[in-house]
Amino acid sequence: MCCIYIYIRRRSYKKERNIDQSMGKGRAACCDKSKVKTGAWSCEEDVRLTTFIQKHGHQNWRSLPKQAGLLRCGKSCRLRWINYLRPDLKRGNFTPQEEDTIIKLHQSFGNKWSKIASHLPGRTDNEIKNVWNTHLKKRRLIHSEAKLDDSSRAYNSPSSTSVLSHANTIIHEKEEAKRSCSSSYNASSSLSNLSQVEVISSPIINHVDMDWIFQFNEEPNNLELTRILQDDGIIEIPLECDHVDIWDMLDIMDSPLQPGHE
DNA sequence: AAGTGTTCCAACCGCCTTTAG
C-alpha cells in the first residue's frame, strides 16, 4: 500500500478567529501605510539609505527613514539593508557547497532560516528561504524518490510505484483541478494554499508542529482518504471555496479512522 | 511577434520575542 501523509498547518488563531487589530485589540500597524512608499526601491532611495547608515549606523530603525529623508517604513528600510544593501553580502548564485550546507542544516533546524543563514556568511535568511523553496525542496524530493525506489527494490516490494511519484501524480491532479476552477479561484482561497500542503516521503512523523494529519491510501482504482484525529477531538475543516478543492475532497471523502490502516 | 504560462525573488505582512522604561 502506498501512503501519502499530508500535514496541514492550521492558520493562526487570530486569523482564524478574525480578531480585530484596529480597534485597540492586538498590535497597531508599525507605521501609517498611507504616508509611506511601498514597492520596489529606487537607486536614489538605496543611496540615501546606504549613505545614512554608513554615516550614522542603525540604532533605531523606526526613526531612521525620517532622519534619512526616506518615505519608507522602518521595517522596510531594515529589510532593504539586511537583504540587499549590506556591504558584506555575497552576490550571485549559490555554490553547490552552499546548497549542500543548506540541505544539511535544514535537516537539523527545519525552516529556521536565520539560524541557517548564520552558518552561511554573506547570505541572508530571505535568500536562503527563496533558494530552498525554488530549488532545493524539489531536489530533495527527487533524492528521496530515488532512495525510496532503491529501498523498494531492496525489499522486493510487490508495489513498484514509489510513494513520491504517486504523490506527484496526486499533486498534478490537484493542480489540474485548481486550473479547471481557476475562473473563480482567487489568491486567498484555500486552494491557493496547496503550497502549504507538505508531502513527505516517509510515514515517520518528524514535523511535530503540524496540527492536522491526513493520509491518502492508494487502493486499486480507488483513492481513499482517512482522516486521523490528532487530539481525539473534532476537526473543523474551513470551507472557503465553493468549488472542487482539497477541502471539498476532504469533506466528501471523510470517513472515521479505520483500524488496521497502516 | 504575440500571447500565455511558469519561475523566481524582493518586498510585504503579521506574529513572536526582546528590550526599555
Place this chain on the structure above:
DNA sequence: CCTAAAGGCGGTTGGAACACT
C-alpha cells in the same frame, strides 16, 4: 513585574523576467 515599542523572523505574494507555444 508589567506594558508598550521595536526588532526579528517566517510565511506569503506581486510582478518582472523568462520559457514555451
